[in-house]
Amino acid sequence: MSSLKEREAWATKIGLILSMAGNAVGLGNFWRFPRLLAANGGGAFMIPYFIALLLLGIPLMWVEWATGRYGGKYGHGTLGPMFYVMARESVKPRKALIFAIIGGMLAFSVTTLLNSYYIHVIGWTAAYSIYSATGAYYGADTVNFFFDHVKNFPMVMATWLIPMILLFIAAFRGVSKGIEAFNKVMMPLLYVFAVLLAIRSITIGSPVRPDWSSFTGLNYIWKPDFETLSRNFWVISLAAAGQIFFTLSLGMGIIQNYASYIRKGDDIALSALTTASLNELAEVIIGGSIAIPIAYAYLGPEVVKSGSLGLAFMALPNVFTSMGEVGRFFGTIWFLLLFFAGWTSAIAMYNYLTALLEEDLKINRRIGAVVVFLIYLMLGLPVALDPSLTYFAELDNWVGSYLLVVLGLFDVIVAVWLFKPDNLWKELHEGALMKVPAFFKYVLMVLTPIYILILLVGTTIDYYNQGVFAQADPLIVQARIAIIIILVLGAVETYLAISRKYREELAKNQVIVRAE
Amino acid sequence: MDPDALAFLIGSWLFIIILVVYCFAKLFKPKK
Numbered sequence: 025m026s027s028l029k030e031r032e033a034w035a036t037k038i039g040l041i042l043s044m045a046g047n048a049v050g051l052g053n054f055w056r057f058p059r060l061l062a063a064n065g066g067g068a069f070m071i072p073y074f075i076a077l078l079l080l081g082i083p084l085m086w087v088e089w090a091t092g093r094y095g096g097k098y099g100h101g102t103l104g105p106m107f108y109v110m111a112r113e114s115v116k117p118r119k120a121l122i123f124a125i126i127g128g129m130l131a132f133s134v135t136t137l138l139n140s141y142y143i144h145v146i147g148w149t150a151a152y153s154i155y156s157a158t159g160a161y162y163g164a165d166t167v168n169f170f171f172d173h174v175k176n177f178p179m180v181m182a183t184w185l186i187p188m189i190l191l192f193i194a195a196f197r198g199v200s201k202g203i204e205a206f207n208k209v210m211m212p213l214l215y216v217f218a219v220l221l222a223i224r225s226i227t228i229g230s231p232v233r234p235d236w237s238s239f240t241g242l243n244y245i246w247k248p249d250f251e252t253l254s255r256n257f258w259v260i261s262l263a264a265a266g267q268i269f270f271t272l273s274l275g276m277g278i279i280q281n282y283a284s285y286i287r288k289g290d291d292i293a294l295s296a297l298t299t300a301s302l303n304e305l306a307e308v309i310i311g312g313s314i315a316i317p318i319a320y321a322y323l324g325p326e327v328v329k330s331g332s333l334g335l336a337f338m339a340l341p342n343v344f345t346s347m348g349e350v351g352r353f354f355g356t357i358w359f360l361l362l363f364f365a366g367w368t369s370a371i372a373m374y375n376y377l378t379a380l381l382e383e384d385l386k387i388n389r390r391i392g393a394v395v396v397f398l399i400y401l402m403l404g405l406p407v408a409l410d411p412s413l414t415y416f417a418e419l420d421n422w423v424g425s426y427l428l429v430v431l432g433l434f435d436v437i438v439a440v441w442l443f444k445p446d447n448l449w450k451e452l453h454e455g456a457l458m459k460v461p462a463f464f465k466y467v468l469m470v471l472t473p474i475y476i477l478i479l480l481v482g483t484t485i486d487y488y489n490q491g492v493f494a495q496a497d498p499l500i501v502q503a504r505i506a507i508i509i510i511l512v513l514g515a516v517e518t519y520l521a522i523s524r525k526y527r528e529e530l531a532k533n534q535v536i537v538r539a540e
Numbered sequence: 541m542d543p544d545a546l547a548f549l550i551g552s553w554l555f556i557i558i559l560v561v562y563c564f565a566k567l568f569k570p571k572k
């Protein structure tokens with residue numbers, strides 16, 4: 025069976041690494057990470073964070089890269105068909121189809137709904153880049169300023185169009201000429217801006233009070249706080265593990281999609297580790313040195329520890345205002361940094377849907393890029409029309425958090441257990457530039473799924489205790505209906521795509537189609 | 541800075557920096 029002849033591929037190794045790093049490095053690194061870190065005791069958070077990185081994050085990165093390249097050999101760029109060809113190694117095709125449908129619908133829901141609000145946040149960063157450059161929020165109450173912005177529908181839609189048009193152009197031009205080319209420009213710029221901000225943050229001294237400095241902020245992040253951790257063990261551990269999923273873009277299907285464009289025989293083991301380490305460089309070293317230390321120095325510990333959504337959009341504009349005219353420059357590069365980080369992740373989700381239309385439904389990529397634009401316009405409207413952000417928060421609770429972990433569990437069930445650990449290891453090491461320690465094979469077989477199960481049960485209990493299940497606000501109900509409709513559509517689409525390509529195999533219920 | 545915090549910061553940063561340098565050196569090592 026020929027597949028790669030017809031499929032696009034990454035043009036260069038550095039292009040692949042920067043695109044994958046762009047996929048992983050997102051708003052999670054600079055916006056979500058400081059927020060969670062601040063709200064979960066700083067140094068208390070970092071301990072379970074590193075444990076989750078080693079036992080969940082890096083092993084699952086290897087699994088998702090291997091899944092993607094294996095699926096690419098069959099010409100698949102979407103998760104449903106990838107799960108199908110892997111699950112067949114242990115179960116009959118018709119049973120494999122069930123796992124495929126679960127994987128396909130979860131990835132479909134994440135790439136449609138998560139991106140529908142994620143692109144709006146990127147739009148806010150575009151707007152705030154302009155506001156910073158013009159000094160629009162100088163002298164204003166930044167909390168009111170933020171809510172005035174999200175209530176301003178024409179402005180919200182106009183700035184939403186900036187990332188959307190760029191996303192459309194990149195997807196329209198394809199993997200190497202579009203996505204790779206954009207990432208090769210945006211990712212280096214992102215690192216340059218981030219390093220500039222981190223240097224400014226660390227050298228800022230104590231501009232407001234002698235006991236408020238960026239170093240006291242760093243102290244808060246890095247002082248190992250076992251006491252706070254032991255008092256809030258589950259809450260902090262769950263937040264840390266959830267962040268690992270979000271920051272590495274795991275449980276979304278988009279790592280697998282990018283990995284499907286890797287040529288057979290090219291390395292994935294070392295490339296996956298490189299991507300994870302670049303993400304951690306951006307998150308822990310650079311991201312951890314910007315928002316919290318700078319906010320600590322200007323606004324003090326109480327504002328930092330409140331850990332609200334507002335750290336990036338409400339608290340930091342106050343900091344830039346306090347810096348005077350130079351604050352306009354730092355404000356602009358802070359929001360441009362967020363823009364690049366968000367955009368380079370959003371394009372992975374946009375491309376997932378374009379690939380789905382192209383490969384599963386045989387719609388030309390260029391027409392597919394237009395269709396995806398219209399899908400995001402339609403799905404993004406309820407987000408733009410709800411300035412209370414209730415609809416947004418409900419989507420984020422489920423497709424931006426919970427379903428990622430569910431999909432992570434199915435990653436292990438299908439790509440490790442059903443595909444069989446030895447097959448996974450063989451796939452991972454085909455053309456590999458490093459040997460992954462065998463220890464991780466056992467971690468993946470036992471520890472990772474247990475960790476994910478605990479995370480899922482803990483999050484469910486947490487949601488129950490917070491009363492998430494009992495909420496009946498019309499906007500919350502609307503968000504839940506949207507999630508259910510999208511899940512059903514994803515299931516139907518996956519079923520149609522697989523049953524069309526593997527019709528004979530499913531009829532006979534035995535494996536017939538094999539990649540070369 | 542608190543000595544424990546400084547030690548944790550240096551250890552974590554070094555771990556990540558070494559990992560990045562190791563990966564890039566191995567990934568772009570010229571072929572013999």
